[in-house]
Amino acid sequence: MVExxxxxxxxxxxxxxxxxxxxxxxxxxxxxxxxxxxxxxxVMASQEEFINAAVETNADAILVSSLxxxxxxxxxxxxxxxxxxxIGDIKMYVGGNLVVGKQDWDDVKQRFLKxxxxxxxxxxxxxQEAIDDILEDFGLKQKC
Amino acid sequence: xxxxxxxxxxDQFLQIRQEVINSWPTxxxxxxxxxxxxxxxxxxxxxxxxKLEQAKQEGITLAQPRAGVALxxxxxxxxxxxxxxxxxxxxxxxxxxxxxQNRYNxxxxxxxxxxxxxxxxxxxxxxxxxxxxxxRQVVEAMSVPVQVRHGTPDARLLAEITLAGGFTAxxxxxxxxxxxxxxxxxxERSIRDWQYVDRLVGYYEEQGISINREPFGPLTGTLVPPSxxxxxxxxxxxxxxxxxxxxxxxxYGQCGNLIQDVAxxxxxxxxxxxxxxxxxxxxxxxxTVFHQWMGGFPQDESKAFGVISWGxxxxxxxxxxxxxxxxxxxxxxxxxxxxxxxxxxxxxxxLNMLKDQTMPETKELAAEVELIKAETxxxxxxxxxxxxxxxxxxxxxxxxxxxxxVPFAPSRYNAGKILPARDYRGAxxxxxxxxxxxxxxxxxxHREKIGQRGKLEGRDPSFQMVIDDIYAIGKGMLVxxxx
Numbered sequence: 065m066v067e068x069x070x071x072x073x074x075x076x077x078x079x080x081x082x083x084x085x086x087x088x089x090x091x092x093x094x095x096x097x098x099x100x101x102x103x104x105x106x107v108m109a110s111q112e113e114f115i116n117a118a119v120e121t122n123a124d125a126i127l128v129s130s131l132x133x134x135x136x137x138x139x140x141x142x143x144x145x146x147x148x149x150x151i152g153d154i155k156m157y158v159g160g161n162l163v164v165g166k167q168d169w170d171d172v173k174q175r176f177l178k179x180x181x182x183x184x185x186x187x188x189x190x191x192q193e194a195i196d197d198i199l200e201d202f203g204l205k206q207k208c
Numbered sequence: 209x210x211x212x213x214x215x216x217x218x219d220q221f222l223q224i225r226q227e228v229i230n231s232w233p234t235x236x237x238x239x240x241x242x243x244x245x246x247x248x249x250x251x252x253x254x255x256x257x258x259k260l261e262q263a264k265q266e267g268i269t270l271a272q273p274r275a276g277v278a279l280x281x282x283x284x285x286x287x288x289x290x291x292x293x294x295x296x297x298x299x300x301x302x303x304x305x306x307x308x309q310n311r312y313n314x315x316x317x318x319x320x321x322x323x324x325x326x327x328x329x330x331x332x333x334x335x336x337x338x339x340x341x342x343x344r345q346v347v348e349a350m351s352v353p354v355q356v357r358h359g360t361p362d363a364r365l366l367a368e369i370t371l372a373g374g375f376t377a378x379x380x381x382x383x384x385x386x387x388x389x390x391x392x393x394x395x396e397r398s399i400r401d402w403q404y405v406d407r408l409v410g411y412y413e414e415q416g417i418s419i420n421r422e423p424f425g426p427l428t429g430t431l432v433p434p435s436x437x438x439x440x441x442x443x444x445x446x447x448x449x450x451x452x453x454x455x456x457x458x459x460y461g462q463c464g465n466l467i468q469d470v471a472x473x474x475x476x477x478x479x480x481x482x483x484x485x486x487x488x489x490x491x492x493x494x495x496t497v498f499h500q501w502m503g504g505f506p507q508d509e510s511k512a513f514g515v516i517s518w519g520x521x522x523x524x525x526x527x528x529x530x531x532x533x534x535x536x537x538x539x540x541x542x543x544x545x546x547x548x549x550x551x552x553x554x555x556x557x558x559l560n561m562l563k564d565q566t567m568p569e570t571k572e573l574a575a576e577v578e579l580i581k582a583e584t585x586x587x588x589x590x591x592x593x594x595x596x597x598x599x600x601x602x603x604x605x606x607x608x609x610x611x612x613x614v615p616f617a618p619s620r621y622n623a624g625k626i627l628p629a630r631d632y633r634g635a636x637x638x639x640x641x642x643x644x645x646x647x648x649x650x651x652x653x654h655r656e657k658i659g660q661r662g663k664l665e666g667r668d669p670s671f672q673m674v675i676d677d678i679y680a681i682g683k684g685m686l687v688x689x690x691x
Contacts, residue, residue, distance in 0.1 A: 081309045085618035086430045107618045108391050133331035133542045161541030
């Protein structure tokens with residue numbers, strides 16, 4: 065559970081022309097259960113939809129999923145759009161099958177960190193790992 | 209124009225066709241007479257429908273991978289490799305996700321960047337952007353038939369270009385390529401757009417060119433009960449047959465329990481025949497496709513081969529006409545050509561070992577066949593009632609009412625009320641029936657079987673159980689265990 069004094073708001077979505085809906089549903093469930101306020105913009109979400117949702121809900125973080133391999137093209141420029149919208153400091157997380165083909169994960173991770181993401185997650189990451197990281201990044205302890 | 213399951217008037221087709229081929233520059237390259245002439249001179253070894261019919265007669269199962277990359281030469285090299293090194297019996301051309309959403313400008317950017325960086329930046333072959341000549345180049349370079357595989361709600365332009373381009377099979381349908389593949393496309397529209405595709409295929413058929421059509425069986429690939437996917441497959445088979453399609457392959461995605469999976473393929477074929485006959489489409493050649501597990505895979509390649517081989521074994525024992533093969537890279541996304549070929553080799557080894565073996569006729573198998581048939585008939589018969597006898601109208605209304613409901617679909621035109629979970633033997637049952645028109649008798653079977661599992665695990669069935677099931681195979685099990 066997140067400490068009561070501050071409930072973090074997360075914008076969650078699957079970017080680009082990607083329709084993978086199952087993991088998105090599970091992440092919404094897991095993050096909600098963990099005590100976050102989840103603004104789920106669903107599948108096939110554009111960069112603009114992520115930024116607009118974050119501005120409108122005064123979100124603390126943007127969580128981008130990409131499962132179909134076009135993540136590299138789809139995510140490029142998201143940080144710049146956030147800066148333009150005046151939310152340049154927002155935390156950004158990305159995860160999934162981010163590129164086409166089996167590539168060295170460290171390379172892929174560096175590519176996405178350079179793009180302006182705070183953290184990147186490889187295929188097969190369980191929701192709890194991201195939950196723990198977000199709590200840590202915001203200096204919140206996990207209540208058990 | 210009112211939606212109806214009625215053969216599209218040819219003049220009307222030609223009128224719509226003008227819009228379709230003018231929607232992107234390469235559309236102009238597709239000419240009907242030229243397409244037919246080109247198809248007519250293709251050698252028999254490249255004809256998909258013939259190869260399937262022959263396999264059905266011989267009682268064997270053919271292996272087909274999924275594959276597609278951004279650039280033409282790389283794509284040709286990939287497909288050849290899958291035949292030469294993998295032993296693929298049938299080939300695909302998997303279309304990239306931008307093309308599937310008709311976003312050809314983005315596909316173009318993907319092609320150009322792929323050229324610059326020297327690796328495919330797209331998850332498939334952008335056939336519309338490459339155009340007619342490139343499609344022919346691909347087909348001519350092959351020694352086995354090639355099918356277009358995609359996930360496109362409006363696939364009219366893609367069909368015009370690829371069929372004139374020599375592809376002899378085309379996957380998809382107005383429901384199966386909408387509900388799992390789009391968020392906001394009305395069913396009336398996608399059904400109508402797919403009537404166009406089927407009418408085009410029907411036209412080729414009238415000219416003596418048989419093009420195989422395959423409704424996409426697995427839907428969301430996530431714990432879809434057989435009766436749901438069967439209902440969609442049969443509706444799409446009826447819609448295709450009305451437009452003049454004569455070679456139809458109905459499909460189903462592996463759930464994981466052998467008896468349920470074998471019963472599913474058997475009931476699918478029998479039910480599809482039954483409904484096609486009932487509506488007077490007697491001259492359809494019907495075949496079946498079994499998809500190896502479509503859900504989450506183990507990261508470990510050896511474990512992935514275990515999943516692949518179990519799918520191959522089930523396909524062979526179910527006597528499906530073909531099996532769609534997964535790869536040991538499934539958990540990472542798009543596979544390398546080596547991994548793809550390895551999946552086919554593992555599959556073919558098992559298919560060959562099992563081709564002369566049969567599944568014993570047991571009470572359990574017969575009961576499962578009857579259960580799936582009863583469920584599917586409940587859905588289809590209510591759907592037809594809703595459509596006042598018209599299957600196209602009925603499909604739209606049935607989705608509105610949740611009479612058909614696909615689990616975990618992204619579309620807002622799907623009710624999304626049902627919740628599937630495995631029973632104690634791993635068969636997929638329903639935890640929540642939503643608005644499915646099942647009898648109490650059928651519902652009791654599901655309740656009892658899931659209830660038994662709950663007792664064994666010492667927990668009440670809930671959404672957590674469903675999540676555990678979704679992750680289970682990736683973690684080395686079939687039935688999700690409590691944490």
